[in-house]
Amino acid sequence: MSLKGHRALITGAGQGIGRACAEIFAERGAELVLLDKNADTLRELGGSLDRAGMGVSTRVMELTDLDALASAVHDLSRDGLIDILVNNAGFDRPGTTVKLDCEGLESVARIHVTVPFMLIKLLLPAMREAGWGRIVNVSSIYGAIGGKGEVAYSTAKAAVIGLTKSVARECGRDGVTVNAVLPGLTRTPTIETFMAEKYREAIIAETMLGRIGEPEEIARVIAFLASDDASYITGATIPVSGGWGI
Template identity: 40%
Template sequence: MGIVEGRTAVVTGGAQGIGWAIAEALVSEGAKVVLADVDGKAAQAGAERLGGCDVAVGVTCDVVSADDVDRSIQTAVSIFGSLDIMVNNAGITRDATMRTMTEEQFDQVIAVHLKGCWNGTRLAAAVMRRQRSGAIVNVSSISGKVGMVGQTNYSAAKAGIVGLTKAAAKEMAHHGVRVNAIQPGLIRSAMTEAMPEHVWNQKLAEIPMGRPGEVAEIASVALFYASPLASYMTGTVAEVTGGRFM
């Protein structure tokens, strides 16, 4: 049996990148998964790749909308019978220096990352507290620990997710619900590999392990947090960075 056998998960931003890798890891260890993504067609295609309606369903979800998030959660409950794992992963970037960043760019990033994570955490917790069990995994970033040039919006949102996680963990612990966060560092993806070579090399030089991470290495930590292996862990933040900014 897999370590999350018989459990049901919702993964936001689950159609690609880290979200997809997390969904894949959960399914490989026995979970049923709802892929919730703003790109509904990609979510449905991803669900088919995971094995189709017996193990995965794709739904359209804009995490800024509480109704969309709630609909994703209710899909998990109605089709698979429970909500045991919630992974709040959806995110965007709108990088710019403070001098050039628009108010809209700031608001968009705060809304998707921070409000989206709050929507997912509070709505999942409402279901899980009735079950008196559940695991919520929030995806932050090392940018929320150290701050990055050109990311006042993103760094603020990702730092906020850490605070949200710790506050929610305190509120939900006595209901049997665990809430933890992951802070990825430089992870190999289509977005990061599109960086100018000198920027990539600069970031790589900051990593003691001397290489970028892979999406599967974030997924394995999410799987751990979601599983009984982390049964006595709540309110924690795992830095998955290869030692960068330790």
Template identity: 40%
Template sequence: MGKLDSRIAIVTGAGQGIGAGIATKLAAEGATVVVADINEETAQATAAALGDGSIGVRADVTDRPSVDALVEQVVSTLGRVDVLVNNAGWDKAEPFVDSEPATWDRIIQINLYGAFNTCHKVLPLMAEQGYGRVVNIGSDSGRVGSSGEAVYSAAKGGIIAFTKTLAREMARAGITVNCVSPGPTDTALFASIGGEKLRAALTKAIPLKRLGQPEDLANAVAFLASDEAAFITGQTVSVSGGLTMS
């Protein structure tokens, strides 16, 4: 028996990286996973690898009609939404004074508005069924800051605050809302930003002496999405190997 048997879960940005790790873990725990990604090819490839009725769907979290279409497709084919994981994210590392408003807009649209769009569509459905689990993917940059990631940090700080307020507003409806904040995680995105020098420096700085792996994040998400975490809401859990501690 998995802890998510018969649950229907949507994971955004799940075509690769941390999102694919989360989708894989939720499926292993018995959930039927809707792998949503702006890249339809990776979404479908990830879903095909999961099996068990999981589906890959192209969705752009910054576009409300695209989000609406995704959720409506899920409800019409699978009947409901039990778990929503807001994982889709994007960043461009650069000093704030060198950044451009067009980049700010894209970062805020994907990282913050993306969660607004999905939650605004999904929460009423969860409230109607009297059950729901929302897990937002934050970032430790939103708790302690991160050089070169000013706007991203602002967006993720917003996600953390948004999580707390939704948790208060939705508790009576039987919905929990929590946040998982990755520290440095070994993904293609990390490799494209950092390279070996940053990897070595971070490995030295992290008390557990390694970067996070997508499955490290996925294990925390699966717990918060399950009934084992039924009395946990409004919390932010850092999965950072001890790099940050609250």
């Protein structure tokens, strides 16, 4: 599961699943390019990885600013090939179809679908040229089963599955694999801060393992998909949900 010799760009790396990915990827030898809009969390993480001797570049940025994103990727690619992409950043705007407006739907789709699409467009040509690349998109169980009161998020996460399978079909012959993980309820700062206990309990009641997941449990599967051990897996959508949504 070594990631030595590879350089991984991870979005939303400041906290939660993205941060767990950064730490596990670093332990396994990858060089890191970490993007997040939260300057405090990103700089703290970058500093601690740097002090531990890991190769890391950080960029504080709003990912939905697509011109800024393209220019950052262009700059960062000058320091070496980025051959692993983890599309992780996201946020939720809860609401039912009748209550949510189109702006709400589009803002959720922009970070979960447009930003990954853009990053794939930017990074795929160099991966193809190198004959090796790994793209891992973070979807959600809601993308597979839908969520009552989560129409924008579930729709966007379903689109992530369509994006994953379509790009996998496009670039398999070039040595680039594209997969998605579908996390279940995972203990991240956002869930702990914003999700009411009663909603968490309702999901845990439907989770076979009877507990919330830890960010590292999702990140280890992402790291596997990014490694050579997953060389014959592409277009897969892997639930990492403790059995929720089976």
